[in-house]
Amino acid sequence: MEKLEKLENMPTHETSATLTPVEPSAEHREAGIKAVAELATMLVTTALGLWVTTESLHLGLHNALGIGPGMFPMVSGVALSVLGAIGSIVALAALRRHRHSSVTSGPGLLHNAAPAIGEGHDVDAVVSGAQEALAVAVDQEAETFTGVLWVRLALAIVLLVGFVTFMSYLGFVVGLSVLMLLMMLLVAKRGLVFSIILTIATAITIYYGFGVFLDVVLPGPTAPFLSWLNP
């Protein structure tokens, strides 16, 4: 622990040369995951840009009317591919720097500024942050990779895709009730009784609110065992 504290207080170039490897900190892992994810995103952006550019050329840049349907998308495509390529280079460099260092940089501006909020410490420093108010605001909303409950996130997405897939079979209200029940049980991790009560209450509200009051067409089920639900 003492070693870790010492490590955290040292500049990057010094630590990589003089210290034996230690278990990476949470921040270090976070930075590593983020660097890889950022590189992957930039590469996907570049690929998307190249695809958009190619398609735009097929659409045609000019025609008898002047500007063709492909001209404006081509600007987006070129911008995406060029910016994606620049971003990839920057992300790759960041990833390399990360792999060569054992210490991550300190927390962001908000994390530095946060202790001063409301506690009367160093308000001057916080006030001088006005120039970066927006950057601070953005940071505040940003989540961390390690802080995200990935299993819950994946479950929620899988359940939503499942709802889209099986909606016509189960019908809208039943399908949505199943989605909600599973989300309450698996994503929110609530008890069965509480989940069932909340699901039934929500299903009734949706049926009467949207189906009856707002007159939205909520498709019935095609599943034979649910045919009794169809009017």
Added chain:
Amino acid sequence: VNSFEGLMHGFSIALTPENLLFALIGCLVGMLVGVLPGIGQSAGMALLIPLSYFLPPAGAIILLASIFYGAAYGGRITSILMNVPGESESIVTAFDGYPMAQQGRAGVALSTSAISSFVGAVLSVIVLAFAALPLSKLALHLGPTEYFALMVLGLCLVVALIDRSLTKGLIMLAFGLFLSQIGSDPVQGSARFTLGQSQLLEGIPLLAVIMGFFGVSDVLLTAGQRHGSKAIARIEKLMPSRQDLKDSVGPTIRGTIVGFLFGLIPGMVAAVSTFASYVTEKRVSKHPEKFGHGAIQGVAGPETANKSFEIASFVPLFTLGIPGSAALAILLSAFLIQGVTPGPTMFTDSPDVAWGVIASMVVGNVILLILNFPLVRFWVLILRIPSDVLGVLVIVVSVVGIYSVNNSIFDVLLLTIFSLLGCLLKLLQFPLPAAVLAFVLGDRIEAAFRQSLILAHNDPTTFITHPISGTILALAVVIVVVLKLRPSQFRKARPAVPTP
């Protein structure tokens, strides 16, 4: 119709029982999303947009606009009582609001900020009402070339202000523009990037993008967080003393001016105006050492600036049709859904909506002022609801909402895709508001671009040779360069803040 007559006509619309109810619902939802950290005003508006399809134009916009300015009221409650800013613009309020609460003056901080906000809002609405009409008449003289330049300026400002990484900001702009180009070409009708899906011929539904990026992804990322466990300051005395009110007069006036000026700039965010107001108050104060220890000026000024900023941000939307933020882009989409086009012709084509919404801002702020005191405890209790349960409810409502608009399950699939994409991009700190603004403005930019070139016989120099558009585009470049340089200088010069 002059501005005064228009405003009076607006009150006759805003004060109908139906529209009063919409304003009340909007204010309550706005305060709710303001109280809940992680769910911003954009998410709140996005979640209620499907409902607006079923409402009359004026009522729908009043509902959504009330959420827009109601969120600021909610954000300050948790800032003062719990040191948990619900919205980014409420961060500054916590600097002195929370120390006031710790000194047993939570009620005074809440009431003073509410009164200051109200005064700031009313003053700003008066300026908005009397400035919007002449400005919109002036804007009628602008052609597609100038509109193209103005929209580019707005997007550049968003990129320059919103993110430290210029690359990420520009990628989001290009991505938003690309999304807007999916579907039929507006001139020839050729299918673009539809991947053979007939559902995409009409383009990607705006709601899927907005609800995915701001609604569902927000709740997915904040699932499992609990904010209600923090200690809540007690409210002992509500009414401010005469000295408190006297101390708040100057900050309220200055906050109104600062907030209004910042709000006029498309792409600016309220957090900057609140910081600027705080800095101003500290500079003019005879006792700057009291700031950070419960100075009432540090609460009244920024809160007024915040409110004034929000009202002023309607000026570019109402006069030019250009939204300055993601939340206003959502409002723009609601206008378009209702068949109302914000911009210079709105005051003549849809006076009921234009003046009704402006007048409803005064009505809404009266409602917020009244609701401020009795509901404080209720909002704090709301924070005790586990965010994951709330999140599931939000997801279910989003699914029903987006389905109900077109009766399309394909839209639900798109919502799922954009929710996942929103989560990933937020984690990587890509500025999503830039993508949404570009997406909303994309087809208008393309139309203006093409019209300009047709008028100029395909001469691309028309954008530079037209004096107004050339100046605006040059300004856009200068602003991006200047604003992107400032943070790096600032980082070098910024003193280190001690950590505990």
